[in-house]
Amino acid sequence: xxxxxxxxxxxxxxxxxxxxxxxxxxxxxxxxxxxxxxxxxxxxxxxxxxxxxxxxxxxxxxxxxxxxxxxxxxxxxxxxxxxxxxxxxxxxxxxxxxxxxxxxxxxxxxxxxxxxxxxxxxxxxxxxxxxxxxxxxxxxxxxxxxxxxxxxxxxxxxxxxxxxxxxxxxxxxxx
Amino acid sequence: xxxxxxxxxxxxxxxxxxxxxxxxxxxxxxxxxxxxxxxxxxxxxxxxxxxxxxxxxxxxxxxxxxxxxxxxxxxxxxxxxxxxxxxxxxxxxxxxxxxxxxxxxxxxxxxxxxxxxxxxxxxxxxxxxxxxxxxxxxxxxxxxxxx
Numbered sequence: 001x002x003x004x005x006x007x008x009x010x011x012x013x014x015x016x017x018x019x020x021x022x023x024x025x026x027x028x029x030x031x032x033x034x035x036x037x038x039x040x041x042x043x044x045x046x047x048x049x050x051x052x053x054x055x056x057x058x059x060x061x062x063x064x065x066x067x068x069x070x071x072x073x074x075x076x077x078x079x080x081x082x083x084x085x086x087x088x089x090x091x092x093x094x095x096x097x098x099x100x101x102x103x104x105x106x107x108x109x110x111x112x113x114x115x116x117x118x119x120x121x122x123x124x125x126x127x128x129x130x131x132x133x134x135x136x137x138x139x140x141x142x143x144x145x146x147x148x149x150x151x152x153x154x155x156x157x158x159x160x161x162x163x164x165x166x167x168x169x170x171x172x173x174x175x
Numbered sequence: 176x177x178x179x180x181x182x183x184x185x186x187x188x189x190x191x192x193x194x195x196x197x198x199x200x201x202x203x204x205x206x207x208x209x210x211x212x213x214x215x216x217x218x219x220x221x222x223x224x225x226x227x228x229x230x231x232x233x234x235x236x237x238x239x240x241x242x243x244x245x246x247x248x249x250x251x252x253x254x255x256x257x258x259x260x261x262x263x264x265x266x267x268x269x270x271x272x273x274x275x276x277x278x279x280x281x282x283x284x285x286x287x288x289x290x291x292x293x294x295x296x297x298x299x300x301x302x303x304x305x306x307x308x309x310x311x312x313x314x315x316x317x318x319x320x321x322x
Contacts, residue, residue, distance in 0.1 A: 110273060137295060137296040138293060138294070138295040139294040139295060139296070140293065141291075141293045141294075141295075142291070143290065143291055144288075144289050144290065144292075145288065146290055146291075146307070148293075151232060153227060153230055153231075153232075153233065155226040156226050156229075157226055159226075159227075160301075161227050161301065161303070162295070162297075162301075162303055162304070163232070163233065163304040164293055164295075164304070164305045164306065165232065165306040166282075166290050166305070166307045166308070167308050168308070168310055
């Protein structure tokens with residue numbers, strides 16, 4: 001019985017080992033199918049090998065470019081300074097922003113400047129100011145013809161004020 | 176404009192803003208007060224000092240009247256004379272920081288005799304009080320606050 005083409009293909013792939021291929025056209029078909037199969041497998045393997053090689057080649061090329069030492073050029077001072085700013089731009093910006101934030105906080109919490117008098121138009125008006133609880137420090141005290149005494153007065157609100165009291169030496173009770 | 180110009184401007188502005196705010200001057204307010212042991216009374220203009228005037232030892236007096244007062248703009252190391260109703264006084268700003276002033280203060284009585292010469296440091300916003308009492312148990316008070 002003459003084998004069918006499907007059986008010849010199985011025989012070429014060695015999937016139909018019991019089939020005896022008669023010589024002649026049937027054997028030629030089997031040989032042709034086997035050869036064609038070898039060609040296809042070889043092409044597929046070569047293609048599979050070629051794709052990773054191309055990817056690795058591109059990757060190594062990029063790594064080489066990035067790790068290569070920079071080309072040293074003879075440049076002017078301004079160009080080198082500019083390059084330095086370019087290289088450390090993020091550091092400089094971070095530092096500048098931080099310094100700006102600190103300066104802004106310092107400006108917000110500092111007391112108003114001496115020129116910002118809130119005394120009003122009248123010459124004898126009194127400036128209302130927040131009082132800090134810190135007594136004055138007396139470095140030297142001279143009271144000619146009298147006796148000086150230094151008090152640290154604490155009022156009902158707990159605010160401390162330095163009072164220097166000069167009493168005449170000839171007073172009977174002084175203070 | 177070069178793209179680095181804003182960065183340079185930011186750095187310069189930051190340096191300028193971080194500089195001290197004070198150049199050495201101070202704005203002060205003073206009150207000259209007459210104190211005695213009469214009927215209990217404190218002038219309304221002395222309200223800023225009322226709690227101090229009613230605290231010992233100043234509470235030894237019961238009557239306080241404002242004699243004069245005003246503002247004094249102090250320049251560093253330049254003496255400023257205060258014309259008081261009774262006698263006179265002078266203020267000298269020797270140095271200052273943003274929290275503290277170093278002052279030299281003198282007080283003369285009505286006859287021009289020096290009764291007080293003091294060097295002291297004063298915290299910004301605090302009051303300093305100088306009192307000269309006489310044999311009649313009357314008080315001549317000078318109070319000063321600066322910023």
